[in-house]
Amino acid sequence: MTPADPISNPARMDRRDAIKWMMTAAASAALLDRDAFGATPADPKNAKGYGTDPDVVKVYKPGDVWPLTLTSAQRATAAALCDVIIPADAKGPSASTVNVPDFIDEWISAPYPGHDDDRKVVLAGLTWIDQEAQKRFGNDFVNLIGRQKAAICDDICFVPKAKPEFRAAAQFFTRYRNLTAGGYYTTPEGMKDIGFTGNVAIEKFEGPPPEVLKKLGLV
Amino acid sequence: MPLITSSKTQPSYDVIVVGSGAAGGQTAYTCAMNGAKVLMLEAGRNYDPVAETPMFQTNAQAPLGGTSTPDKPFGFHDATIDGGWQVPGEPYTSASDDPARKFWWWRARMLGGRTNHWGRISLRNGQYDFKPKSRDGLGFDWPIDYKDVAPYYDKVEMLVGVYGTAEGLENTPDSPPGVLQPAPAMRAGEQYARARGKKLGLPVVSIHRAVLSMKQDAVGIPPKLHPNNPKAQRILAESMRARQACFWATPCGRGCSIKANYQSTTVHLPPALATGNLDIVPNAMAREVTTDASGKATGVIYIDKTTGQENTVKGKVIVLAASSAESVRIMLNSKSARFPNGIANSSGKVGKYIMDTVGASLQGHIPALENLPLHNEDGAGGGHTYVPWWLYKEQLAGKLGFARGYHVEFESGRRMPNLGTGAGLEALTNGSYGRQFKEDARRYYGSMIGFAGRGDMIPNDDSFCDLDPTVKDKWGIPVLRFHWKWSEHETRQAKHMQDTFASLIEAMGGTVRAKPQADGAKAIEPGGKIIHEVGGTIMGADPKTSVTNQWCQTWDVKNLFVTDGGPFCSNADKNPTLTIMALAWRASDYLLDEMKKGNL
Numbered sequence: 001m002t003p004a005d006p007i008s009n010p011a012r013m014d015r016r017d018a019i020k021w022m023m024t025a026a027a028s029a030a031l032l033d034r035d036a037f038g039a040t041p042a043d044p045k046n047a048k049g050y051g052t053d054p055d056v057v058k059v060y061k062p063g064d065v066w067p068l069t070l071t072s073a074q075r076a077t078a079a080a081l082c083d084v085i086i087p088a089d090a091k092g093p094s095a096s097t098v099n100v101p102d103f104i105d106e107w108i109s110a111p112y113p114g115h116d117d118d119r120k121v122v123l124a125g126l127t128w129i130d131q132e133a134q135k136r137f138g139n140d141f142v143n144l145i146g147r148q149k150a151a152i153c154d155d156i157c158f159v160p161k162a163k164p165e166f167r168a169a170a171q172f173f174t175r176y177r178n179l180t181a182g183g184y185y186t187t188p189e190g191m192k193d194i195g196f197t198g199n200v201a202i203e204k205f206e207g208p209p210p211e212v213l214k215k216l217g218l219v
Numbered sequence: 220m221p222l223i224t225s226s227k228t229q230p231s232y233d234v235i236v237v238g239s240g241a242a243g244g245q246t247a248y249t250c251a252m253n254g255a256k257v258l259m260l261e262a263g264r265n266y267d268p269v270a271e272t273p274m275f276q277t278n279a280q281a282p283l284g285g286t287s288t289p290d291k292p293f294g295f296h297d298a299t300i301d302g303g304w305q306v307p308g309e310p311y312t313s314a315s316d317d318p319a320r321k322f323w324w325w326r327a328r329m330l331g332g333r334t335n336h337w338g339r340i341s342l343r344n345g346q347y348d349f350k351p352k353s354r355d356g357l358g359f360d361w362p363i364d365y366k367d368v369a370p371y372y373d374k375v376e377m378l379v380g381v382y383g384t385a386e387g388l389e390n391t392p393d394s395p396p397g398v399l400q401p402a403p404a405m406r407a408g409e410q411y412a413r414a415r416g417k418k419l420g421l422p423v424v425s426i427h428r429a430v431l432s433m434k435q436d437a438v439g440i441p442p443k444l445h446p447n448n449p450k451a452q453r454i455l456a457e458s459m460r461a462r463q464a465c466f467w468a469t470p471c472g473r474g475c476s477i478k479a480n481y482q483s484t485t486v487h488l489p490p491a492l493a494t495g496n497l498d499i500v501p502n503a504m505a506r507e508v509t510t511d512a513s514g515k516a517t518g519v520i521y522i523d524k525t526t527g528q529e530n531t532v533k534g535k536v537i538v539l540a541a542s543s544a545e546s547v548r549i550m551l552n553s554k555s556a557r558f559p560n561g562i563a564n565s566s567g568k569v570g571k572y573i574m575d576t577v578g579a580s581l582q583g584h585i586p587a588l589e590n591l592p593l594h595n596e597d598g599a600g601g602g603h604t605y606v607p608w609w610l611y612k613e614q615l616a617g618k619l620g621f622a623r624g625y626h627v628e629f630e631s632g633r634r635m636p637n638l639g640t641g642a643g644l645e646a647l648t649n650g651s652y653g654r655q656f657k658e659d660a661r662r663y664y665g666s667m668i669g670f671a672g673r674g675d676m677i678p679n680d681d682s683f684c685d686l687d688p689t690v691k692d693k694w695g696i697p698v699l700r701f702h703w704k705w706s707e708h709e710t711r712q713a714k715h716m717q718d719t720f721a722s723l724i725e726a727m728g729g730t731v732r733a734k735p736q737a738d739g740a741k742a743i744e745p746g747g748k749i750i751h752e753v754g755g756t757i758m759g760a761d762p763k764t765s766v767t768n769q770w771c772q773t774w775d776v777k778n779l780f781v782t783d784g785g786p787f788c789s790n791a792d793k794n795p796t797l798t799i800m801a802l803a804w805r806a807s808d809y810l811l812d813e814m815k816k817g818n819l
Contacts, residue, residue: 050282052290052301053264056273056473059280085652092657103284112288150653158650174645177652181641181660186278186285191636193657194664198597199275199635201466205599207404211592216411 047111062099062106069109075101077126080142084149085180092193095184103183104176118175125172132169222265222499225523225530229498232258233814235519235534237505237549240332242540242783244483244491245375245800249807251496252451255814258532260503260521262541263301263328268335268484272298272476274469277635284638294637298335298474298482302327304747308693312700319740322573322684322701323747324544330501331484332542333750334796336472339428339480339601340628341381341797343372345390347611348791351677354615355622357708358677359572359788362760362769365392371801373398377440378455379481379800380462382599383427391607400432402603403467406596408588408631408668409604415726416606421719426605426628429481429797430471435459450494458490470635471600480600503530506696507553507562508537508779514557516779522694536778536810536819540803543785544573544684547755548699550781551686563773568766569756571683573701574790576751577625577674578744579713582732583724584647588631588666596632596665604629608792621711625674625792627719633665640664667732670723672716675792677708678754682746703746707739714739751795753784771806778819782806 047066054065062068070078082095082104095101108119129152133141137148144152153173155166162170184190191199213219233255236243243259251257273296278285281295288295292303304323313321327333347354349361349368373395382400385393402425405413413423437459445451462485463477471480478485491497502524509518509531518533539546547570553562561569608624641660644651648659681704686697717735724731736742759765762774767786773779782803784795813819 049288049290050295052303052307054282054290054295056281056296057271057276059276060282062282065282085656087653087657089654089657091661103279107283110283110288112283112290153652157652158645161650170650173652174650177656178642179638181656182284182286182638183279185636185640185660186638188277188279190279191277194636194640194661195593196633196636196664197593198595198633199277199468200595201468202595203466205403205465205467205597208407208410208596209592209594212407212594213410215591216407216414216587218410218414 047109049111062102066106066109066111068102068105070101070105074123074126075105076142077130077140078104080149081126081129081176082180084153085177086184093189095180098184098187098189100180100183100187104179107179107183118179121172121175122179125169125176128169128172222501225500225503225526225528227498228258228500228530228532229256231533231535232256232498233534234258234536234538234810235260235532236538236540237519238332238540238542238545238783239330239488239499240334240483240540240542240783241796241799242803243538244331244334244487245803246538246540246782246807247497248487248491249804250811251491251494252445252454253448253811255496255811257491257497258534259497259499260505260519260532261330261332261499261501262504262524263330263332263501265501266300266330266335266484268298268331268474268478268482269476272474274473274476278637286638293336293472296470296473298472299327299333300329302329309698310690310692311698312687312690314700314702318745319705320703321745322575322682322703323745324699324701324752325747325750326542326545330499331482331488334481334483335474337796338794339430339471340605340794341376341379341383341427341429342626342793343392343394344368344791344793344798345392347390348789348793351623351789357622359757359759361788362758367769368798368801368805371805372797374444374804375797375800378444379429379486380431380435381427381429381797382425382432384425386422386424386607388422388424388607388609389611399427403432403599405603406598406632407591407594408585408665409629411585411587411727412629412631412668412723413604415728416723419722419726420609421606421627421723422609423604423606426602428599428601430599430601431462431464431479432599433464435462454490454493458486458493461489462486465599467595467599468597469600504694504696505541505549506694507549508539510553510555510557510562510776514776516562516776522696524694536780536814538780538782538810539785540781540783543752543755543783543787544699546781546783546785547684548686548696550756552697558775563766563775563779565775566763566766568764570685571680572678572754572757572788573682573684573752574676574678574754574787575746576749576790576792576794577676577705577709577712578672578749579716579736579742580669580671581717581720581724581735582667582669583720583727583729584663584732585666585668585724585727585729587728588668589662591633591665594633596634598632602629619711619715621708621715623675623677623708623712623792625672625712625716627716628671628673630669630671631667636664668724668727668729670720672713672719673749673792673794674709674712674716676790677706678757678789679704679706684755705740705743705746710739710743712739713743717742751784751790753787753790753795756781756785757788758786759788770809771802772809780806780810
């Protein structure tokens, strides 16, 4: 057996890009991150994991095992971006209404290896996207209208087609979209949205129904 | 479960079993059901699958969406407790810094051990697998043949409950009629692979797994397993009635509170305890086997992890079933004037010829599986399908460049979403987001298929373990040091796996998700990663070149047995657990008989 670890090997930005980008983002972070003044966010480095013998039957929510660390401003940006990626439609709600920003906060606040890298990428990305919103439209990302948000996201949604100046942001967006999707599709609403109909006890497993076999040319 | 603490042990037992997994569970079951007084020592804590299994919990109900972490390497809801490739406070070392020369040692510190989380794949070794050297000149022949083990495969399959079909394929033994349970229908992707794999000559057939697809026959089976033993029959019948058939939901790796799949804690230990002949001490970390002046084993010294105290228990027969490497460790640490290199090690072979299974995998995207009508594909909580090795003749003719085969396991279907769901689709979606992304996620959900090869490894002189000269664990016990090397037979096989998977994905009209690895040394998983650790106390016909005889009895100490994977002298592509149980049952029958005759 090998462990299911679907997103531990994301397309990482190369180190030089990442450092350059984060330093730029960090330089103006204080100006944008108003909650940072006077607030001392919990440091994930001091947090503990759930250990090798957690209660696995219990139902957990983000923040139950280690503290969440996003400031309210970061959280607002995170939620806005989640909903650009997964808005409500006829088949399911938006990502923020099923607490995906909490999941992302839990993820980037987790004390396990790799999460600190994601934390750097996500925090820098949220800072960048607010900066970019200010630069283009004179407002925070959360306050932009749909067309304006799309104008930014269109530039960063696909790494191979992103212009060089957007490459690092596009790598952030890719990671953020994966996290948003994972957070969303594991919720009951997300599972229904994507068409998962299992996790229920049934009397007999009969395999695919006739319409599936027909579509596959197997009848 | 009724368990005891160190202070409640009896002055002496007929049999002391170290370990509670597939080997320890089967050994204790067979001995206790036949009236022997048994003490089982388990290094981990007690574990109750009925109360502790997360059966319908969703990933969102777990921290981090249930994904794997160093604390829970197979994900939050996986059954493993205090286990993994690293166990805090219980290190092991590697003789080499080269990643290719490292062995990953998995342990689970809990009652039932690895049987609580394993994949339940239960394949019989075939005739060739017991006589590999006779066939291709490599490795070792076993001192037994398929026909020696076949009756025990029958018994174990009836006891634990295994689903599967009879296919009449080469070196892929069928079970006699009435032994297996009905196989579940194949999922859409599995059926599609079967249809499209035909032109490649791939036999896509139902896999065998230790899951009840129906209630066991609690009237018919017990008399077959325990003839002339009414008490054992009655206890087993009760135990079988307490198990439910699979309700086709929740992954088996979490364990099973309705006891539909096999784990030692639901199948072996409850009836063994019901006999009144079994005591279990959990949190008992075995350190060494004690001996008397005549060289007979007399008992086991263990550390009670709850108190840190050292305890000694006495037994007429000692059975090591601690996992092959852990049993090696106990033997090497059992030093005395008579056994300066560790107990039962006059051959110098204790720790030699450790093996794992060759592993490599590849994923593909299959457009035909996109946008299928919604349907429930949970099934038996694991694969329904596999491809047994199919190129025996080509291999024997020397056409493949490697000597041993592999089988192919499947990962397909509309499984319960996890953190990978909807992730990594950029190449297919051009980076869509918003409503288009939601459409894309629905479209591609269930259209990915993964193939994993599981192949035979030939024992070699470079793969072994010994005691680290300096490092000790937190109980003060010297730890194992691993030495590892794949041969070209394994790396070339891994390359062949990659080519097969790519061809099959192509035959299904799909595209590979990553380029197939052309270098087998890069395609192959590290040793130990597949968790099919066997060897180290190999059986043989000659005391000079093997550690045990065909009964898993050590040559040097006749009342010391090793019933885990240690006595394996080859590691066929077939997953080892079923064979471990069959050999443990066979060894236990022999042990009981010898004890009755006064030979031990």
